Amino acid sequence: MFHLHDKLQYFLYPAPVDMRKSFYTLSGIVSSVMKRNVQDGEVFIFVNRRLTTMKILHLEHGGLVIYHKKLENGVFNLPSFHATIMSQAISWKNLMMIVSDVKTVKSQLRRR
DSSP states (O other), X not given: OOOOOTTSOEEEOOSOOOTTOOHHHHHHIIIIISOOOGGXXXXXXXXXXXXXXXXEEXXXXXXXXXXXXXXXXXXXXXXXXXTTOSOEEEOHHHHHHHHHOEEOOOOOOOOO
């Protein structure tokens, strides 16, 4: 039913994304900003500004699927890339490293 594996192509969107966005808005980012086609079967990865939430968009046999991961503690450790790039191709192995290699950060209370 769910089909993410090492034979697919993965693209990381480098800019932070509002995690309230869903299927059609993320598909719009893929086509208009990343200059890719959602229907090609590629996998697209989006992360929020604080690096605590990730959404993965993929077209499967029945339609679009979003995988959503929200960290309770820590942040995703993203690879570095040039600021002008609109999509960064990454491998399955690198995606698994991003998901599993979470940096822990100290939470600090802010003064009001």
